[in-house]
Amino acid sequence: MEMTAKIHEKFVSLFSESGVQYASAGRINLIGEHTDYNGGYVFPGAIDKGIVAEIRVNGTDKVNLYSLDYQASCSFGLEESDAPSEQWARYIFGVCRETIKRGGVVKGFDAVFAGDVPLGAGLSSSAALESCFAFALNDIFGNGIDKFELARIGQSTEHNYCGVKCGIMDQFASCFGKKGSLIRLNCKTMEYKYFPFNPEGYRLVLIDSCVKHELASSAYNKRRQSCENAAAAIKKNHPEIEFLSDCNRLWLDEVRGEIPQEDFLRAEYVIGEVQRVLDVCDALERGDYETVGELMYQTHFGLSRLYEVSCEELDFLNKIARKMEVTGSRVMGGGFGGCTINLVKDSLYDAFVSEARSSFAAKFGHEPKIYDVVISDGARKL
Numbered sequence: 001m002e003m004t005a006k007i008h009e010k011f012v013s014l015f016s017e018s019g020v021q022y023a024s025a026g027r028i029n030l031i032g033e034h035t036d037y038n039g040g041y042v043f044p045g046a047i048d049k050g051i052v053a054e055i056r057v058n059g060t061d062k063v064n065l066y067s068l069d070y071q072a073s074c075s076f077g078l079e080e081s082d083a084p085s086e087q088w089a090r091y092i093f094g095v096c097r098e099t100i101k102r103g104g105v106v107k108g109f110d111a112v113f114a115g116d117v118p119l120g121a122g123l124s125s126s127a128a129l130e131s132c133f134a135f136a137l138n139d140i141f142g143n144g145i146d147k148f149e150l151a152r153i154g155q156s157t158e159h160n161y162c163g164v165k166c167g168i169m170d171q172f173a174s175c176f177g178k179k180g181s182l183i184r185l186n187c188k189t190m191e192y193k194y195f196p197f198n199p200e201g202y203r204l205v206l207i208d209s210c211v212k213h214e215l216a217s218s219a220y221n222k223r224r225q226s227c228e229n230a231a232a233a234i235k236k237n238h239p240e241i242e243f244l245s246d247c248n249r250l251w252l253d254e255v256r257g258e259i260p261q262e263d264f265l266r267a268e269y270v271i272g273e274v275q276r277v278l279d280v281c282d283a284l285e286r287g288d289y290e291t292v293g294e295l296m297y298q299t300h301f302g303l304s305r306l307y308e309v310s311c312e313e314l315d316f317l318n319k320i321a322r323k324m325e326v327t328g329s330r331v332m333g334g335g336f337g338g339c340t341i342n343l344v345k346d347s348l349y350d351a352f353v354s355e356a357r358s359s360f361a362a363k364f365g366h367e368p369k370i371y372d373v374v375i376s377d378g379a380r381k382l
């Protein structure tokens, strides 16, 4: 049975009537990693894996949720002190609270939801969940909040209810995603541009290491702190800067002796990465996929050696891609496990995927998972 039909069946069995269905998406990111919270560029797109929720206002001041994936229910009130302890429910509680904090109306509702974004794969299942509910509640209660603010509702949910000081990329992609297009976003000005992405003769494939590191969120917050330290040191010499993305390599070199080596390396990566996004966009417009791919390898090197968010399994997958002359490959998303994103020639696809599967399994004792990427629409009513 389709996910939407399963959700509907459960909704009717729990709440006797029908609700309205909404959907939202996970995301990929072609390039521009850990640049969002530094005011730089990102280049994501929504994917055909996401969250679907059926929702109905219930006339009370309670929210009643059922997660089909966890086969668990949870009810909570809408005051700050009503926060549930289950993590999956906190995402939705956070979205309700952040909507209310912005002057929006949220009253009691019933909801059943399910998703097909693999968890912990770096495809932003949590942003998909947040965006789905942010979009749905805005529609149902007629709040008229714009899509940028809906994305920020999801981001603030991560900050205030989930302990992750994330940037805006995932929730933005999930709210603004458009079928067939990647979106280049300037995270400082929030200007964005859709780029139709249909690389003839190439495919994007994700290889999921199925590794999920504990403490990924505290390591993530630590990376962000390093970037802020480096930017603060540079700002002493160049007061006009706001974010690390406003800095160049020379300015970073000026403070080399003043900041810890670790912060220096993190900043070195970010400054390079901001430029790589622009270079990838130029190369794409010329149809120059070889350059796009080469820049992806450079990003992997930076994420692995300078930013240190890769791991043995992901470095291994990247090496196989290089060995097989795959056009581009790199760790994607926050890191500390998850997927590599690979730009592969059609003619090489089968050989690459089968080599990646077998040599990874021989080394690590389990097969990686393979996901073909389909760039799809973001948050919407079904």
Ligand code: GLA
Pocket: 032, 033, 034, 035, 036, 037, 124, 166, 167, 168, 169, 170, 333, 334, 335
């Ligand atoms: C996670 C965060 C994003 C972004 C990426 C890294 O997905 O949620 O805001 O920082 O990591 O690019």
